[in-house]
Amino acid sequence: MENITNTIQTIPLNEYILLSAIIFSIGVIGVLIRRNAIVIFMSVELMLNSVNLLLTAFSIYHGDASGQVFVFFIIALAAAEVAVGLAIIVMVYRNTNSIDINVLNRLKW
Amino acid sequence: MNTFYFIAFLSIFFSILVISAKNPVHSILYLILTFFTFTIHYILLNAQFLAIVNFIVYMGAILVLFLYTLMLMNLNKESEPVKANFIKIAAVIGGGCFLVTVVASIKALGASPAVILKDPNLGLVKNLGKVLFNEYLLPFEVSSILLLSAMVGAILLATKDPKTV
Numbered sequence: 001m002e003n004i005t006n007t008i009q010t011i012p013l014n015e016y017i018l019l020s021a022i023i024f025s026i027g028v029i030g031v032l033i034r035r036n037a038i039v040i041f042m043s044v045e046l047m048l049n050s051v052n053l054l055l056t057a058f059s060i061y062h063g064d065a066s067g068q069v070f071v072f073f074i075i076a077l078a079a080a081e082v083a084v085g086l087a088i089i090v091m092v093y094r095n096t097n098s099i100d101i102n103v104l105n106r107l108k109w
Numbered sequence: 110m111n112t113f114y115f116i117a118f119l120s121i122f123f124s125i126l127v128i129s130a131k132n133p134v135h136s137i138l139y140l141i142l143t144f145f146t147f148t149i150h151y152i153l154l155n156a157q158f159l160a161i162v163n164f165i166v167y168m169g170a171i172l173v174l175f176l177y178t179l180m181l182m183n184l185n186k187e188s189e190p191v192k193a194n195f196i197k198i199a200a201v202i203g204g205g206c207f208l209v210t211v212v213a214s215i216k217a218l219g220a221s222p223a224v225i226l227k228d229p230n231l232g233l234v235k236n237l238g239k240v241l242f243n244e245y246l247l248p249f250e251v252s253s254i255l256l257l258s259a260m261v262g263a264i265l266l267a268t269k270d271p272k273t274v
Contacts, residue, residue, distance in 0.1 A: 014221035025208040030128030032200030063227040080259030087266035
């Protein structure tokens with residue numbers, strides 16, 4: 001266990017912020033470029049995970065366990081969100097025979 | 110130290126593959142690998158509870174739910190819908206602008222201290238459980254109501270309406 005904890009001792013906090021920002025941007029780009037509703041949901045999961053990692057890094061950095069408790073709540077929230085969202089996608093697929101989000105543009109106005 | 114950079118590279122690589130894979134099943138499989146690298150990040154940070162929860166909940170429950178829904182939909186169409194090229198370019202430029210803004214604001218902060226684990230017991234189940242059930246007892250109970258309502262809502266949405274069928 002000591003070996004593992006020693007490996008992180010030399011990593012600056014900025015590297016974690018940078019990694020999380022890159023993965024969050026990849027999630028944003030994924031939401032924007034795809035039309036498949038399930039892939040869009042997966043990009044949202046990617047963004048949630050990058051935020052989780054950043055919260056954990058800051059929790060370790062400040063020596064405060066509250067950050068990790070927040071990550072726990074975010075994971076519970078993500079599970080609820082995925083369950084409801086996938087149910088909505090299943091309903092949309094049953095009505096339109098497609099999960100292309102451009103079919104849903106009658107919600108636009 | 111090198112372990113972190115290698116795992117970070119793998120995370121970015123697999124998350125790019127998630128959004129660029131043509132087949133949605135491949136996207137889900139790459140997403141599993143991405144979440145696995147996140148689990149390794151948590152282990153490197155000595156957040157053992159979160160590593161296990163990430164492994165069980167994300168890689169176990171959520172991705173199986175994704176895969177199951179995708180199998181249920183039987184999307185064996187000739188091609189999945191693709192956006193126009195100029196929209197893709199605009200999206201990449203927009204995301205890149207976001208990234209550049211964040212990175213520039215980090216650079217403006219100047220030198221960054223290293224992430225040092227002061228208390229080795231910080232991420233263990235015993236410590237987190239004490240914090241969770243002392244300070245965050247009310248949010249914990251509220252989240253149980255959230256999960257219950259999400260379960261009821263998902264069943265309500267996904268079942269067919271018997272009157273219309």
